[in-house]
Amino acid sequence: MVDSLVTEVAENLFSIRLPMPFGLDHINVYLLKETNGLALVDCGLDLPESREKLDEGLARLGLTPGQLTDIFVTHAHPDHIGQLERLRGLAPEARLYMHRREYQPLKERLTDRAGVALRMENWLERNGIPRSSSERMLEMGVNSAPDIHLEDRLLEGGEIFRFDKPAGESPFTSGHAPGGWEVLWTPGHTAGHFVLFNRERRLLLSGDHLLGSISSNIGKYPGSTADPLGDFLNSLQQISHLKIAEVLPAHGPTFTNYRERIDDLIGHHQVRLSKIYAALGNGPRTAAQVVETIWGDRARGFHRFLALVEALSHLERLRREGRVLVEETPTTVLYRSA
Numbered sequence: 150m151v152d153s154l155v156t157e158v159a160e161n162l163f164s165i166r167l168p169m170p171f172g173l174d175h176i177n178v179y180l181l182k183e184t185n186g187l188a189l190v191d192c193g194l195d196l197p198e199s200r201e202k203l204d205e206g207l208a209r210l211g212l213t214p215g216q217l218t219d220i221f222v223t224h225a226h227p228d229h230i231g232q233l234e235r236l237r238g239l240a241p242e243a244r245l246y247m248h249r250r251e252y253q254p255l256k257e258r259l260t261d262r263a264g265v266a267l268r269m270e271n272w273l274e275r276n277g278i279p280r281s282s283s284e285r286m287l288e289m290g291v292n293s294a295p296d297i298h299l300e301d302r303l304l305e306g307g308e309i310f311r312f313d314k315p316a317g318e319s320p321f322t323s324g325h326a327p328g329g330w331e332v333l334w335t336p337g338h339t340a341g342h343f344v345l346f347n348r349e350r351r352l353l354l355s356g357d358h359l360l361g362s363i364s365s366n367i368g369k370y371p372g373s374t375a376d377p378l379g380d381f382l383n384s385l386q387q388i389s390h391l392k393i394a395e396v397l398p399a400h401g402p403t404f405t406n407y408r409e410r411i412d413d414l415i416g417h418h419q420v421r422l423s424k425i426y427a428a429l430g431n432g433p434r435t436a437a438q439v440v441e442t443i444w445g446d447r448a449r450g451f452h453r454f455l456a457l458v459e460a461l462s463h464l465e466r467l468r469r470e471g472r473v474l475v476e477e478t479p480t481t482v483l484y485r486s487a
């Protein structure tokens with residue numbers, strides 16, 4: 150079945166294209182229609198049109214959200230986790246899977262929203278963003294965490310799920326399980342991002358880790374890993390060693406030339422490393438000053454936040470390569486070329 154909303158991208162594996170009101174105008178969520186299970190990978194934004202389209206997509210396949218048995222959230226960004234709470238209300242028996250590293254900062258945000266926001270403001274200030282502009286910058290980012298309850302399985306990476314077990318039984322399988330979906334932890338875009346790989350079918354559900362035409366934001370911020378760009382590049386290398394027939398990404402069409410794409414992405418970040426290094430000039434400079442030099446007025450509001458964390462992940466990589474030195478005072482973090 151092929152139409153703009155629902156596509157059968159592989160046998161009994163459907164993508165449902167949900168709208169988003171941004172420059173990036175859609176997300177693909179995936180439905181695994183298995184022998185004994187109906188699993189959803191990612192949930193779409195929690196906006197009326199996105200909710201309607203998800204239900205409509207399921208209805209076209211003769212299904213309802215209440216029939217979902219398992220929900221995978223590749224990472225906790227609003228377009229991936231947004232409808233989770235609603236879906237759990239409709240399918241209370243459904244099991245939820247999320248990486249442990251993704252859950253930790255999310256839980257912190259839910260239990261101490263004010264504290265997290267304050268720490269974020271302080272952190273932005275030390276990186277050169279004045280308090281007066283940080284509030285607006287964060288409106289979108291910090292307040293978008295849904296109130297979810299996660300007593301379910303938290304993933305580490307390496308788990309395998311097989312959906313041909315007796316109905317009602319958990320698809321989680323320990324040890325080798327041919328035909329199953331394997332969780333591969335791919336930190337970088339977020340600390341707990343994971344992808345699902347089916348070794349026998351050679352299919353990779355790549356989330357935001359590997360996209361065909363856009364490069365996902367790789368940022369360093371409170372709650373990220375210590376070296377997000379290094380982790381991202383390592384996770385890409387890990388994927389390039391797999392034998393994949395088709396990559397099924399969260400944004401854009403499916404693709405097969407993944408090794409070429411991985412080389413492009415590595416090249417893209419090498420160029421960005423050089424640009425950021427050059428922007429330090431004779432330094433020392435804050436990350437915000439680096440952003441101003443490179444992006445200027447093109448990055449405003451939340452985009453400025455994304456540019457800042459992207460600059461910081463590259464500065465950290467340069468620091469680890471010995472090309473950049475960091476000077477920290479209680480009020481500022483300054484970078485200079487080594």
Ligand SMILES: [Zn+2]
Pocket residue numbers: 224226338357365
């Ligand atoms: Zn994302």
